[in-house]
Amino acid sequence: AGDGAARDGFQRSRLLPKKRQQRQRWVLCSLTYGCLGLGEPGEAGGRSAASPVYSSLTVSPGGDAAVAVVSSEQKVYDVVVKQAALLKRQLRPQQQQAAPPAVAREMDAPRGGLGEAYARCGEICEEYAKTFYLGTLLMTEERRRAIWAIYVWCRRTDELVDGPNASHITPQALDRWERRLEDLFAGRPYDMLDAALSDTITKFPIDIQPFKDMIDGMRTDLKKARYKNFDELYMYCYYVAGTVGLMSVPVMGIAPESKATAESVYGAALALGLANQLTNILRDVGEDARRGRIYLPQDELAEAGLSDEDIFKGVVTDKWRKFMKRQIKRARMFFEEAERGVTELRKESRWPVWASLLLYRQILDEIEANDYNNFTKRAYVGKAKKVLALPVAYGRSLLLPYSLRNNQT
Numbered sequence: 001a002g003d004g005a006a007r008d009g010f011q012r013s014r015l016l017p018k019k020r021q022q023r024q025r026w027v028l029c030s031l032t033y034g035c036l037g038l039g040e041p042g043e044a045g046g047r048s049a050a051s052p053v054y055s056s057l058t059v060s061p062g063g064d065a066a067v068a069v070v071s072s073e074q075k076v077y078d079v080v081v082k083q084a085a086l087l088k089r090q091l092r093p094q095q096q097q098a099a100p101p102a103v104a105r106e107m108d109a110p111r112g113g114l115g116e117a118y119a120r121c122g123e124i125c126e127e128y129a130k131t132f133y134l135g136t137l138l139m140t141e142e143r144r145r146a147i148w149a150i151y152v153w154c155r156r157t158d159e160l161v162d163g164p165n166a167s168h169i170t171p172q173a174l175d176r177w178e179r180r181l182e183d184l185f186a187g188r189p190y191d192m193l194d195a196a197l198s199d200t201i202t203k204f205p206i207d208i209q210p211f212k213d214m215i216d217g218m219r220t221d222l223k224k225a226r227y228k229n230f231d232e233l234y235m236y237c238y239y240v241a242g243t244v245g246l247m248s249v250p251v252m253g254i255a256p257e258s259k260a261t262a263e264s265v266y267g268a269a270l271a272l273g274l275a276n277q278l279t280n281i282l283r284d285v286g287e288d289a290r291r292g293r294i295y296l297p298q299d300e301l302a303e304a305g306l307s308d309e310d311i312f313k314g315v316v317t318d319k320w321r322k323f324m325k326r327q328i329k330r331a332r333m334f335f336e337e338a339e340r341g342v343t344e345l346r347k348e349s350r351w352p353v354w355a356s357l358l359l360y361r362q363i364l365d366e367i368e369a370n371d372y373n374n375f376t377k378r379a380y381v382g383k384a385k386k387v388l389a390l391p392v393a394y395g396r397s398l399l400l401p402y403s404l405r406n407n408q409t
């Protein structure tokens with residue numbers, strides 16, 4: 001169903017009436033302006049109504065402005081629209097309407113079965129992401145357990161390509177992982193941790209598509225070690241991190257008092273995932289290069305007069321500093337885009353999101369403080385700064401949703 005919908009989305013975006021194309025383009029501009037090297041609005045080369053925002057927007061042979069090649073942003077935006085529509089209708093996709101599996105019902109006792117499965121998810125989450133885990137403790141029990149279950153599925157998926165057995169992972173293994181995902185969405189979990197997610201999807205309107213897309217991202221990671229331009233990198237970041245934002249919104253919930261559209265909240269969640277992943281990439285340039293990987297837009301590297309060899313050599317030069325400044329600026333734009341959306345989440349869900357946003361964004365400051373040496377130094381946010389971020393995050397979580405301030409929507 002997810003694949004079909006994605007195809008529909010692709011077709012739809014090619015055939016969008018002009019007005020809708022313009023509206024979508026505006027929304028996407030707000031997510032991407034500056035991201036293609038454009039300056040601030042009003043700056044020379046900045047965003048204007050005529051700015052070519054999409055890297056792959058083309059003009060048809062007849063000269064008629066048309067979206068002949070759909071950009072990654074457009075494709076992802078179609079997913080956002082679909083996810084938002086599902087949430088609005090509080091409709092579960094067909095796979096999720098299956099009755100809870102017998103195995104899950106038997107396991108619903110607080111200490112045995114499902115209770116234990118969720119507890120194990122919590123332990124894994126605490127082990128890998130302590131600060132985030134602490135943040136989830138503020139959420140209602142049902143939401144917290146659901147976020148843990150999603151976290152564990154994402155972590156396991158990531159471990160397939162990034163963990164100790166990564167060198168043995170084949171596309172076939174990912175196909176098997178995807179079949180397992182389909183089974184758990186159909187109420188047939190394979191193991192205890194899958195059972196927690198299988199239960200979660202019966203409680204929240206979570207769609208399978210972002211999960212499938214994450215697996216697709218891992219497939220990309222197996223075969224692709226270079227990204228031609230930001231459009232390609234954008235797609236990769238959506239697959240491995242933007243998807244996490246889309247999976248999380250139905251659980252975190254939009255505040256009942258919020259006047260924001262579901263689309264804009266999903267857009268913000270996507271932006272936060274992208275911002276986190278771009279930051280992760282910038283922090284890990286040296287580490288990735290040692291594995292032969294360069295998750296940076298090749299065309300922008302070339303524009304800056306840099307080559308793969310320069311990355312492998314790992315010497316900080318003025319060219320590198322200039323290149324990095326541009327990349328950091330882009331990542332910060334996505335964080336900014338996400339901020340408004342966090343205020344629209346349910347009050348009790350905001351703290352962990354603010355905490356992760358503030359902490360992850362600080363990694364960018366640390367890269368600057370290291371004079372852009374991300375080849376041999378790992379940008380790291382110290383304990384004191386981490387601790388300080390928590391009350392700041394808490395303070396922000398008390399703020400009124402942005403859509404309620406001065407009648408903004």
Ligand SMILES: CC(C)=CCC/C(C)=C/CC/C(C)=C/CC/C(C)=C/[C@@H]1[C@@H](COP(=O)(O)OP(=O)(O)O)[C@]1(C)CC/C=C(\C)CC/C=C(\C)CCC=C(C)C
Nearest residue numbers: 151154155158241244245268269272273276277341352356
């Ligand atoms: C509150 C919160 C942050 C919830 C998300 C919880 C969740 C389900 C996380 C899953 C993370 C995960 C294991 C993803 C697998 C792919 C991957 C590794 C992505 C990278 C994460 C960090 O990785 P890692 O732990 O290896 O990093 P360190 O090396 O330890 O630094 C990513 C960079 C992506 C993370 C993306 C998010 C957390 C998405 C955030 C967006 C939301 C929660 C939506 C919030 C809603 C609005 C409206 C803004």
